Amino acid sequence: MYSGVKGLFNRSQKVKGTVVLMRKNVLDINSITSVRGLIGTGINIIGSTIDGLTSFLGRSVCLQLISATKADGNGNGVVGKKTYLEGIITSIPTLGAGQSAFTIHFEWDADMGIPGAFLIKNYMQVELFLVSLTLEDIPNQGSMHFVCNSWVYNSKVYEKDRIFFASETYVPSETPGPLVTYREAELQALRGNGTGKRKEWDRVYDYDVYNDLGNPDSGENFARPVLGGSLTHPYPRRGRTGRKPTKKDPNSEKPGEAYIPRDENFGHLKSSDFLTYGLKSLTRSFLPALKTVFDINFTPNEFDSFEEVRALCEGGIKLPTDILSKISPLPVLKEIFRTDGESVLKFSVPDLIKVSKSAWMTDEEFAREMIAGVNPCVIRRLQEFPPQSKLDPSVYGDQTSKMTIDHLEINLEGLTVDKAIKDQRLFILDHHDTFMPFLRRIDESKSSKAYATRTILFLKDDGTLKPLAIELSLPHPGQQQLGAYSKVILPANQGVESTIWLLAKAHVIVNDSCYHQLISHWLNTHAVIEPFVIATNRNLSILHPIYKLLFPHYRDTMNINALARQSLINADGFIEKTFLGGKYAVEISSSGYKNWVFLDQALPADLIKRGMAIEDSSCPNGLRLVIEDYPYAVDGLEIWDAIKTWVQEYVSLYYATNDAIKKDHELQAWWKEVVEKGHGDLKDKPWWPKMQTLQELIQSCSTIIWIASALHAAVNFGQYPYGGFILNRPTLSRRWIPEEGTPEYDEMTKNPQKAYLRTITPKFQALVDLSVIEILSRHASDEVYLGQRDNPNWTSNPKAIEAFKKFGKKLAEIETKISERNHDPNLRNRTGPAQLPYTVLLPTSETGLTFRGIPNSISI
Known part of the structure; x- marks a missing residue:
């Protein structure tokens, strides 16, 4: 030109x-x-x-x-x-x-x-x-x-x-000669020299391990292991800050205000600044004051009834005026806590109970949320019975499920287990191997008593799922013995057995809530994307076509992750306070990272790996879903296909051959650094793409965009709509199911609600949980959604602009299709007993708590 x-x-x-x-x-x-x-x-x-x-x-x-x-x-x-x-x-x-x-x-x-x-x-x-x-x-x-x-x-x-x-957009070899040195110098400035404490105005992107979650100088209870850099605790890398080490542990970094490259700070006049300022004020001012009030005025720290839980959003709870005074200067908190000026704390009504206050208790809704809830990406098809464990038997003993054929066939509608497996009608939500290695330590706490759970489900003729059995497992009671002690709970709808069944479902959901927050949400979106943000800025010039493709999908991610390390996943932070795992919570996510595979994060690969889809060339997207009415998969596959089509059209504008990929030195340096530094603990895994072909580049970029946009939206923006009603998504379990002949069993018989409330998240922790997830479930006023750009002049290439417009039009068509599916009465999993449509993958949204919208990036 x-x-x-x-x-x-x-x-x-x-x-x-x-x-x-x-x-x-x-x-x-x-x-x-x-x-x-x-x-x-x-x-x-x-x-x-x-x-x-x-x-x-x-x-x-x-x-x-x-x-x-x-x-x-x-x-x-x-x-x-x-x-x-x-x-x-x-x-x-x-x-x-x-x-x-x-x-x-x-x-x-x-x-x-x-x-x-x-x-x-x-x-x-x-x-x-x-x-x-x-x-x-x-x-x-x-x-x-x-x-x-x-x-x-x-x-x-x-x-x-x-x-x-x-x-303008140039691959390195096509850069105008007079700009080459400037292009290279700018990248060098962004890499820095790897030394020194970073200053506020710095723009340097560099890597470090997660060594700032604990604070050993404050006492042994605040010490946390370093995550990353070892086989024991592998982890993605975070942005380096260069802060001084703690006095008691030279491998740990002093916590505090984390450095972020200056342009990674939240948008300017952006309401996510506003929201996260509210989050910081919430965690550092309001919640500690609230805890003081609970310690003094609320004993025991229990909800008295299900009605009291519902009253959090219907009538509110009375608090001293000095506590609510901490809300008044903060409009974002005033919006969340709808105070009436008379010391009443009141939350938004969660979508789950807007139509029905009791649908959450049904087996159908319990099962439906595994494919259309806040964590719809874990359930898998059962392909062997009994379920096997992948835990090392030399360390953990035999962890094979104790479920029997008899446990299942009583509710299999005349089918045998073998026939149901062959017909692809049995499924499992399996959290056993995730939690079993941690249970002894978790259960040593006075405040936590948890199981490792497995739940078997059956696909009925009407397309809905029903739970058949729940297995609750504990480490062998003999301290020196390996293996598991397990009990199997079957569905019941009356008497004390129905209460035991409800409690068993609660233990499953506590496992699932923790897995969701630590692995599906934090690890698999927030943490794994940060190395891509760092590597892209260090190695791809702003002039590079792949930089221009990926940059919008990194907006605000390093900043929200830094905030998380300060207030959410840190020692005694929000996660440790309110979720199963306590001080071992983030260690649990590290164990999950051992099994993370980049290629499997692409939705089609994920569905195939979990047995939820079969490759079938006769289907529109080449996949046949085993559960046809699987809202997350149905909506997600359409979004995935739109993303990949857009990426393919865009990449093809700049690369005509595989040889062009190989010769792009910025691109090769980028990918080498992603693998060897950003995800260095997994660098020797054979599944990493080699970045030698067009298809590898297209698939990798599509996967990055999917993780940062649709996957994060799917596991984030439903948090309050589903979890804002703590009875439906408890985050803690505080006692095991009572044994017959104990006072707790008698209480369970006489007062099932009290037994349930004494098992799940208590009042203070519930208020903390609701306060934070309502903020995290909101959209900023200037959010940029998938298919949008915040500046129309992001490229001067008219063909790229045209391809992007086509992408936006496709997403608009998908939005219409999703809305139509949500109104189809034959698709029972779209709304379920709660009459709660699956809207979380609708691409656009308004500001606030909307239960829909796919932002370009992990921005909250």
């Missing part, structure tokens, strides 16, 4: 441009505590007044264009003269909230060619957020866009001037 440069410009022609800046957000969570932030300087926020802003900037921000077609004596693009921002433009109606536009005029003549980048220097003592630069009326080319979206600090903090490139 840079051919025919001669004569495009008259000598000393002025090139007009528009620079867009955004004012700093006072609720930027990462700036509230910043020593150098605007709040600490006493300087007015940028953009607070037009006159003040113009005066404030003066000649404090300068730009210099760099030629993409004319080189200096060293082969680098010619650099133009310094020029400064001018007056503010008040007549641009399309600017986003908080943005201000300025004119700028560059001196540029024909001998300097076509600009392809620019340098910027900020001479002010406060940072500014640079949104974009647009050059106008370039002959034969029209406008030229530079999408920046970056914080720019005082020029003295940078070793080299900040550079931004035009919205």
Whole structure:
């Protein structure tokens, strides 16, 4: 596009441009505590007044264009003269909230060619957020866009001037010669040198292990093992901060405000800043105060009845005014806790009980949520009986299931077990191997008593599932003996047996809640994507086509993960307080990572591996679902196919052959680093793609996008709609099922509700859980959803733009189809007894708690 440069410009022609800046957000969570932030300087926020802003900037921000077609004596693009921002433009109606536009005029003549980048220097003592630069009326080319979206600090903090490139796209070998050195230098700046503590304004992406979850200096109870870097506790890598080690353990890093590359901070004026500020305030201020109140005023810490649980969202609970005063300054908390100003704490009504208050207790809803609930990606087809364990028998003994044919065939509607397996009608939710290695340690706690569970289900003629049996297993009671002690509970609908069955289902759900939060949600989306974010920024230039493809799917992920390490998965954090596993919770996710396989994260591969789908070329997407009405799989496969089609069309614009993939040195460095550093504990696994073919690139990019968008949406945004009613999704189990002849058994006989409430999550932990998952289930006001971009000028390639529009149209069609399926009475799993439609994979959403919407990235 840079051919025919001669004569495009008259000598000393002025090139007009528009620079867009955004004012700093006072609720930027990462700036509230910043020593150098605007709040600490006493300087007015940028953009607070037009006159003040113009005066404030003066000649404090300068730009210099760099030629993409004319080189200096060293082969680098010619650099133009310094020029400064001018007056503010008040007549641009399309600017986003908080943005201000300025004119700028560059001196540029024909001998300097076509600009392809620019340098910027900020001479002010406060940072500014640079949104974009647009050059106008370039002959034969029209406008030229530079999408920046970056914080720019005082020029003295940078070793080299900040550079931004035009919205062009080049594989490395096609980069205009004058820009090559600039391209490589920018990547080197983003890699850093691997040393030192990172500063607020740094832009360095580097790797580290999870060694900041504990704080041994605060006592032995706060010490946690390092995750990552060992066969014992393998883990994906996180972003390196360079903080000092703790005094008691040189391998552990001092916890605190984590460094994040500056442009990875939450969006600017974005309500996820607002939401996460609320989350931080919740976990650091409100919840500790709430616990004090419970310790003093609420003894015992129990719900008295199911009605009291429902009252959390229907009537609220009374709290002292000093506790609610901690909510009043925080609008996001005021929205979640719908207080009436009279010391009443009230939550949103979870979708699960909006129609029916008791449907959660039915076996059909219990089973339906395994394929249409908040954790629909674990259930698998049963292909052997009895179920086998993969735990090492030399360490754990025989862990084979104790279920028998007789246990199942009583409810198999005349079928034998062998026939039901052959007909693909038996399924299992198997959490046995995940929890058995941890049960002795978990059950040593006074507050936790848990089983490892297996649940067998049968696919009925009407397409719904019914549970046949639940196996509850404990380690052998003899401390030195291996093997498991197991009991099998069968369905019952009356008498004490029905209470025992309800309790058995609760223990299954406690296992499932913990597995969901730690593995399906945190590990399999948040944690595994962070190494891709780091490797992409270190190795793929912003000019690279694959960078432009993947970048939107990384938005805010490093920031929300850093927040999680500070408040959610840290020692004594939200997860340890409220979920089974306690101080061993994140260790459980490390054991899950041992079995993580990148290729299996693609939805079709996942369904095949779990036996939930069979390859069948006669089906539209090449797969036949074993359960035809499997909402997560049906909706998900359509989303997956749309993603892969888009990726294939886009990648094909830049790579025509496998040889082109092999010769792209940035691409090869990226993938090598993903495997060997980002996921280094699994680097020797044979299943990693070699990144030698077009198909490997397309499949890998599709999988990354799937994980960051649809998979995360499926396991995140249903948390409050399903789990906001703690009776349906308890997160803790505090006692085993009572044995006959004990006082607990007598209580269970006389007061089933009390027995259930004394088994599951108690009141304080329930309030903590509900408070946090309501925040995590919300959408930000400026969220960018799958099929959308936050800037239409993200690329100058019209074919890429057209392919992306096609992708968006396909997603709109899928949204219509999902809505139609949810209204089909023949698809009973779409709504179930709770009359709760499966909406979580509808691509778009409004702001707030909507139970739908697929953001581009893991942004909350």
